[in-house]
Amino acid sequence: MMTFGIMTLSMDSENSYIDEIARRAQSCEMECFRFLPSKIDPHSLQVQGKRFDPIGLQWIESEFTIPDIIYDRCFYGDDEHSKQCIPIVSWLKSRNDITFLGYGLPNKLELYDALKSSILAPYLPPSQPVTNCGIVLKELKTKNKLILKPINGSQGYGIYYVKKNEKTYHVKTEKQKNIISRIFPNEAKLIQWLQTLINQHKYMLQPYLELSNDELQPFDIRLLLQKNEQGSWVERGRGIRKGNTGGLLSNLSAGGSVINFASWATTLSSTKYDYICNELEYIITNLPNVLEKEFMPLFELGVDIGIAKNGSIWILDVNSKPGRKVLFHTQPDITETLYQAPLLYGKYISLSGIQERKRYYEKTLSH
Structure with a gap:
């Protein structure tokens, strides 16, 4: 057996x-x-x-x-x-x-570097490594607001919003479902905090995107993609995650809530709904193939999509070990499918005699 x-x-x-x-x-x-x-x-x-x-x-x-x-x-x-x-x-x-079943993905920065030369590049927030405090200060002079993310982070842990005011700097994060806000009176104090942060973990920075709804709640679309029993990529479902008012994160672990995608879609005009669905379909169709050409074979992907106030659509995160809470909450009728999926794909691999390609340099440890 x-x-x-x-x-x-x-x-x-x-x-x-x-x-x-x-x-x-x-x-x-x-x-x-x-x-x-x-x-x-x-x-x-x-x-x-x-x-x-x-x-x-x-x-x-x-x-x-x-x-x-x-x-x-x-x-x-x-x-x-x-x-x-x-x-x-x-x-x-x-x-x-x-x-x-799947060999995982590299850290967020390596993932960005691989995708930025693909057909999905327009959906990626511009990202760069934070190797020193000067990089952050330089970006703040032109953009005023930015986001700092740990390149190996998950569940929204360690994400910071940084804003440059006329004389002060505002830093905001979420910890244990609470919004924590701090004002630094000058650049020197900000640098002192930044240096401690980047000494502890490797960070990347991105522009701050207006990804909140009309109630100022951060929200995104979570898509779950998996390979089925024939080895083909399929979408298992999608749901909307909403965070705390004035917060940064929509993650359920950070206190977020979920709503059914179809229910949320009823609040959109038919034109906007068609536009969003077409964009999601393009991402879903291309993302798994792009990743598997660049990295090792995968079984499943959790894809977080942000929609900015100006209508632009962004790939916020791609996770090769996704959770299922969003779908369990919004589409309970597919729970049986989700429990069987790893076994059925595993059986397909075994019975088809496929020897999945491997690379002996390891890029997949961070996830």
Whole structure:
């Protein structure tokens, strides 16, 4: 029987989602396991983890060989365990006897550099690395407002809005669902804060885009794309995420809420609705192919699309390990499809005998 492994950095990560996948494994003629990369013995290649018992419908502590197919749901931080696991996952991805559903994407800046020469370049906010404070000050002189993003960030963590006033500087962020605002009285104080920030993490800057609705709530469109059981890219669904009034983030982890795309669309004129749908279709049709030509094979993508007040449409983020909360909330009728999708695509890979292309230089660790 084919073995299907779900790999995480914690055995408490995404339990409900992983449990539902495991419950459906036997119907796809698969045996399901879950494990941590750090629990692989490099000598025996045995793994200490858990095997799903399809009769008792529970996880059982078990020792097993590395599964044939791996679904990577590792989310790395700056902690020691993440640093320990990154080279292990890199090693796993280099092995020809193991197939990953998807091999991930690089950091936001590398992703931008790859996409800016593609047909999707017009949808990308101009981005550049923040290697020193002078870069930020120079941009503020011409633009007055900008956004700072960690290149390895996720869920909106560590994003800052910076505005230059006549004599002062205004910095705003969101932490633990609260908006935190600070005024720096002069350039020297701003530089002191900036230097600390960029010493801790690698950052990029982008122009500030007016992406809020009429209630001054930041909002965006979340699209979920996946490969189906024939190996073809399909859109699973889309929803609208709204953040706190006056805030920066629409992420649910930052206190955002969701509404059904169709319900939101009723507030648009037919002309605007057609324009937005045509633009989304163009992005959806081209983005997966562009990414897979540039990087390694993928299974799923979460794509965040912003619509500015002037009508311009922007690709805000592309995530190769997306969540599903937006669709679970707005399209509960597709939950069964979402739980089955990793198994069915894994089965397709195995039965079709496809040896997905791999590159032995690793660009995919940040996600």
